[in-house]
Amino acid sequence: MTDTPTDAIAHFTARLTYETDVSDVHALLEAGTPGLVVVDSRGPQAWAQGHVPGAVHLPTAEIALRAPAEIPRDADVVTYCWGPGCNGATRAALEFARLGYRVREMLGGYEYWVREGLTFQTRTGREHRPADDLTAPRRAVSCDC
Known part of the structure; x- marks a missing residue:
């Protein structure tokens, strides 16, 4: 193994800089964090099936065209897609x-x-399971991790 503890620190620091999880995003939304914009990058059928309350629907293929007009430049953007088996949020x-x-990616989607x-x-409204x-x-x- 050629990795050093310094390499590991850099790797995990980068992950925590650019990734977040469902629990953390939920806490940020509940706190009303200023400037937070959660973006659902899935298509229209997936969006209609269900999405995070307050999320903006912006499919990946439309981001370059629509984001500059719809998402404030100083926003803290969090993207999500279906789940861990999909790299759409990435x-x-x-x-x-x-x-x-x-921007950060919400792990788990x-x-x-x-x-x-x-x-x-x-x-039809808000639901939960x-x-x-x-x-x-x-x-x-x-x-509590």
């Missing part, structure tokens, strides 16, 4: 970074938002 974050935005028992928005005990404790908002 591609969306890259598009925002190319445009000069501060919409799947883990719902699986952690958080409220989500559908065409019980927390999946493989992703979150049943009676707490986060795993």
Whole structure:
């Protein structure tokens, strides 16, 4: 192994700089964090099926065209897509970074938002499902990690 502790520190620091998780995004939204813009990068059918309340719907293919007019330049952008099996949030974050935005990717995406028992928005209103005990404790908002 050629990695040094310094390499590991740089790697994990970079990850924490550019990635966040569902629990942290939920806490930021609940706190009303100024300048936070959560972006759902999925297509229209996925958006209609459900999304994070307060998120902006901006499919990845439309970011370069629409973001400069719709997302404040000084925003703290967080992107998400379906879940850990999809790299759509990564591609969306890259598009925002190319445009000069501060951006992070929400790990777990919409799947883990719902699986952690958080409220989500559908065409018919707000809904939630019980927390999946493989992703979150049943009676707490986060795993306290």
